[in-house]
Amino acid sequence: MGLKRYLVTRGLTMFGVLMITLLLTISLVGSNMDTILKQGVIYQVRAEITENTTIAQGFNNPEDFEKFVQQKIDERIETLGLDTPWYSPQRLGYTMYKILILDFGNATFLTSDSGSSNVGEIIFEKMPKTILLFTTATIIISIIGIVLGAASSNKIGSKTDRITSTFAVISSSFPVWWIGMLMIFVFAFVYQIFPARATPSIEPDDPGYFLALLYHMALPVITIVLIGFGAWAYLVRNFMVGIMQEDFISAKKTIGISRKKIVYSHALRNAAPPIVTILALSLSGSLGGAIITEAVFDWPGMGRLYFEAISVMDLPVIIGSTYILTVLFLVSIFIADLLYGYFDPRVRTAN
Amino acid sequence: MSSVSTQEIKSEFLKSKLGLTGIFILSGLILVSIITISAIPASTFQEWNNPEKWISYPKTSVPSWVNFLSSEKIPEHKILEPEIFQSQENGIFLTSQQFGVFFEYDDFPSDFIIEMKTKYSDSHLVQIKVIRPDGITLELLSTSLPHSDSDTIHNQRYFSTDSMIKKNLNMYKDDFQFDFLSGTTEIIFSKLQENEIQKGNYIFVVDTYGTEKPIEVLESKLVLGGKAYGLMGTDELRRDLAIGLLWGTPLALFIGISVSIGSVVVGLVYGVYSGYRGKKTDEIMMRFNDVIYALPALPFLIILAVTISNSIFLMIGFLMIFSWVGIAKVSRSMSLQIKTRQYIEAAKIMGQKDSKIIFRHILPQLLPYAFASIAISVPAAITTEAGLSFLGLGDPSFPTWGQILHDANTYGAAAQGFWWWIVPPGILIAITGLAFVFIGNALDAIVNPKLKR
Numbered sequence: 126m127g128l129k130r131y132l133v134t135r136g137l138t139m140f141g142v143l144m145i146t147l148l149l150t151i152s153l154v155g156s157n158m159d160t161i162l163k164q165g166v167i168y169q170v171r172a173e174i175t176e177n178t179t180i181a182q183g184f185n186n187p188e189d190f191e192k193f194v195q196q197k198i199d200e201r202i203e204t205l206g207l208d209t210p211w212y213s214p215q216r217l218g219y220t221m222y223k224i225l226i227l228d229f230g231n232a233t234f235l236t237s238d239s240g241s242s243n244v245g246e247i248i249f250e251k252m253p254k255t256i257l258l259f260t261t262a263t264i265i266i267s268i269i270g271i272v273l274g275a276a277s278s279n280k281i282g283s284k285t286d287r288i289t290s291t292f293a294v295i296s297s298s299f300p301v302w303w304i305g306m307l308m309i310f311v312f313a314f315v316y317q318i319f320p321a322r323a324t325p326s327i328e329p330d331d332p333g334y335f336l337a338l339l340y341h342m343a344l345p346v347i348t349i350v351l352i353g354f355g356a357w358a359y360l361v362r363n364f365m366v367g368i369m370q371e372d373f374i375s376a377k378k379t380i381g382i383s384r385k386k387i388v389y390s391h392a393l394r395n396a397a398p399p400i401v402t403i404l405a406l407s408l409s410g411s412l413g414g415a416i417i418t419e420a421v422f423d424w425p426g427m428g429r430l431y432f433e434a435i436s437v438m439d440l441p442v443i444i445g446s447t448y449i450l451t452v453l454f455l456v457s458i459f460i461a462d463l464l465y466g467y468f469d470p471r472v473r474t475a476n
Numbered sequence: 477m478s479s480v481s482t483q484e485i486k487s488e489f490l491k492s493k494l495g496l497t498g499i500f501i502l503s504g505l506i507l508v509s510i511i512t513i514s515a516i517p518a519s520t521f522q523e524w525n526n527p528e529k530w531i532s533y534p535k536t537s538v539p540s541w542v543n544f545l546s547s548e549k550i551p552e553h554k555i556l557e558p559e560i561f562q563s564q565e566n567g568i569f570l571t572s573q574q575f576g577v578f579f580e581y582d583d584f585p586s587d588f589i590i591e592m593k594t595k596y597s598d599s600h601l602v603q604i605k606v607i608r609p610d611g612i613t614l615e616l617l618s619t620s621l622p623h624s625d626s627d628t629i630h631n632q633r634y635f636s637t638d639s640m641i642k643k644n645l646n647m648y649k650d651d652f653q654f655d656f657l658s659g660t661t662e663i664i665f666s667k668l669q670e671n672e673i674q675k676g677n678y679i680f681v682v683d684t685y686g687t688e689k690p691i692e693v694l695e696s697k698l699v700l701g702g703k704a705y706g707l708m709g710t711d712e713l714r715r716d717l718a719i720g721l722l723w724g725t726p727l728a729l730f731i732g733i734s735v736s737i738g739s740v741v742v743g744l745v746y747g748v749y750s751g752y753r754g755k756k757t758d759e760i761m762m763r764f765n766d767v768i769y770a771l772p773a774l775p776f777l778i779i780l781a782v783t784i785s786n787s788i789f790l791m792i793g794f795l796m797i798f799s800w801v802g803i804a805k806v807s808r809s810m811s812l813q814i815k816t817r818q819y820i821e822a823a824k825i826m827g828q829k830d831s832k833i834i835f836r837h838i839l840p841q842l843l844p845y846a847f848a849s850i851a852i853s854v855p856a857a858i859t860t861e862a863g864l865s866f867l868g869l870g871d872p873s874f875p876t877w878g879q880i881l882h883d884a885n886t887y888g889a890a891a892q893g894f895w896w897w898i899v900p901p902g903i904l905i906a907i908t909g910l911a912f913v914f915i916g917n918a919l920d921a922i923v924n925p926k927l928k929r
Contacts, residue, residue, distance in 0.1 A: 153784070313891060
């Protein structure tokens with residue numbers, strides 16, 4: 126019962142956050158969106174009238190004609206409900222409802238690779254690439270981090286330990302995107318091993334596309350791993366050090382179980398809950414950071430889409446991507462919470 | 477939560493090597509900032525985006541110290557000031573401007589420009605020649621300044637690419653034993669036998685002759701185009717990177733420190749109040765905290781920058797919105813512990829106001845923790861601002877490090893190998909971050925004795 130209630134309150138909070146995010150996004154871009162939509166209507170109505178030459182011939186002077194056009198525009202704006210401002214309750218509700226059911230409308234400028242301008246289609250075309258890049262990187266980071274962290278907690282104060290800790294502090298002070306620029310400089314300019322732009326030049330439906338994508342992915346993955354694994358190792362080490370001081374470990378030591386076995390099987394298993402939680406959190410965190418990283422490497426994912434949308438002010442895409450990013454972020458926080466509760470018996474019983 | 481006295485913190489901190497290193501780096505950065513603000517006129521950074529100001533600087537040239545490292549000397553970009561001699565003979569006034577340069581590089585200068593601002597009246601004849609180290613004088617140009625009846629101020633530029641200069645050089649064709657296919661500077665600075673650099677002293681002479689009275693030289697310079705310039709080189713827009721990097725230092729410190737102080741103060745007060753009041757207030761305040769925590773920060777910062785403003789001061793405010801949350805959580809749990817202590821109970825019974833209890837009795841206890849968090853949260857603020865600037869969303873009127881990197885990325889510096897444009901800003905960002913991380917970690921280890929092992 127306790128767990129259920131916990132889940133429900135958590136879920137409700139998440140939903141609340143999602144709604145607030147949506148409301149904030151819409152209110153930030155709302156007035157701009159109104160102007161753009163109205164401009165679109167005016168343009169459309171004018172185009173329709175000028176195409177039909179018989180209408181223009183029916184008028185004697187330009188003022189009457191202009192009045193007629195204005196009247197048509199007003200009519201159209203009214204039927205579309207644009208005469209009320211974006212913050213009027215029914216329009217706000219309608220916009221939010223449409224976004225909730227993932228209907229983001231059409232993009233103003235951007236299109237997907239297949240040429241569609243449906244925002245949903247664009248986003249779902251880019252999202253797998255972002256997930257591919259960052260999941261791969263996070264998995265590699267966590268493997269290196271856990272191995273290194275366990276090794277340094279095994280011998281605190283040893284060379285491995287000190288190097289890991291120093292590397293963790295130093296590497297996390299560098300912005301990932303700057304290291305990215307350096308990597309492009311070194312491995313695409315000085316030694317031409319990897320391509321400088323991470324977007325494959327061949328068409329997506331080519332059979333070799335996936336391999337090309339992996340090859341282009343190498344440099345971004347190496348960069349993200351290089352910056353990330355130090356902090357991970359340090360984190361794992363600190364968890365492990367905490368656990369190694371617990372009574373049950375001391376008990377195992379007195380029984381005479383070898384230190385190596387204690388570290389790698391007993392302690393590591395007990396360090397799992399926080400590690401898994403942070404894994405889930407860092408995955409979601411990296412999605413936000415994707416905007417800059419993808420801009421540097423020109424990786425064709427959500428981050429770059431977001432950046433492009435911002436630079437041309439493509440509002441439907443901005444709203445859609447913010448929504449999807451928030452959903453992903455919240456889902457991973459939620460999963461992290463669940464995992465923590467599942468792994469750590471203390472949390473389970475406390476609730 | 478044990479309280480540590482200021483004295484203890486000080487003595488412990490002085491023992492920490494890491495903390496002292498941090499203080500050392502930070503004082504260096506502060507020194508650089510002070511020097512920059514006091515020694516470099518503010519107009520330089522205000523004109524950062526004004527191409528007019530940088531016109532006599534070279535394009536994407538390496539720092540000039542590169543010449544010390546390599547055997548081949550890259551020609552340095554030089555902006556020369558003249559020595560001015562004036563004389564009068566037979567009613568003719570001669571003003572001679574002489575630009576001397578010792579040319580010792582292994583490549584020809586790309587071009588030269590003579591820029592002069594003069595005040596004169598009447599007609600004046602201008603003759604430009606160069607005296608080479610082997611004693612040969614090359615007449616480059618004979619022309620005149622536009623006639624004027626009254627005193628006028630006139631700006632004049634002479635370019636090495638001028639077709640007249642090329643024509644005049646052709647008269648010396650017989651002295652040189654190679655074909656004149658290359659540009660003017662490659663003839664002027666060449667040996668006679670073959671088209672190779674002749675090192676030595678060159679004097680560029682600009683003579684003006686007038687009959688009524690001499691001209692007055694207000695400003696004059698000779699720009700000898702090279703591929704190396706200054707301490708840090710220049711970028712694609714000819715800007716001196718040293719100036720941008722120097723101005724970036726006080727800006728980064730300002731952004732980092734104000735964001736962290738602001739968010740720590742807000743977080744602290746919020747968290748302590750929430751923990752102290754407890755019950756419903758606590759519940760509501762913490763739910764609000766959860767909401768902010770769950771907002772994806774970067775997308776929101778981007779939207780805020782685009783729709784509201786990218787002014788640096790508002791940006792500091794936006795960064796604060798997203799960085800007080802964690803501190804509020806920790807200080808809430810700390811105040812939950814402190815409020816159960818007896819002296820707080822006593823103060824309550826004595827009828828002291830809540831605000832007084834919070835500010836007099838609880839907050840001071842959290843100060844050491846607050847200082848540690850201020851230091852620890854500076855690097856994140858600096859890198860986030862740099863990241864936003866890197867995306868082109870920074871305040872364009874201030875040359876921050878992120879902005880320099882944004883320009884570098886826009887002009888494809890990495891793919892073209894302009895390392896001097898990419899490496900220094902990033903290293904500066906990292907060093908500044910490291911200084912605060914060191915200080916923060918040292919403080920943290922003292923404040924939270926648990927971490928000591």
